Amino acid sequence: MSNQNAPYEVQVEAGQEYWYCACGKSKNQPWCDGSHEGTGVQPMSFTAKETGTVWLCGCRMSDNLPFCDGTHNSL
């Protein structure tokens, strides 16, 4: 399920809802593109609290999904 051993740095807008790819199969990382169909995994939605940069988990092992918590550093 891992895609990369580093977070995805993305820009988000306050109040906007986003769909994070939790299955790792999307061709449009880190966003869900529907590729999870048949995997039993669903995307994770979150609403941005602030406009700015966030780091979304690339290794899918974070304890704080969809956000990076630094776990990739110990893989």
Ligand code: FES
């Ligand atoms: S494509 Fe991965 S969760 Fe939708």
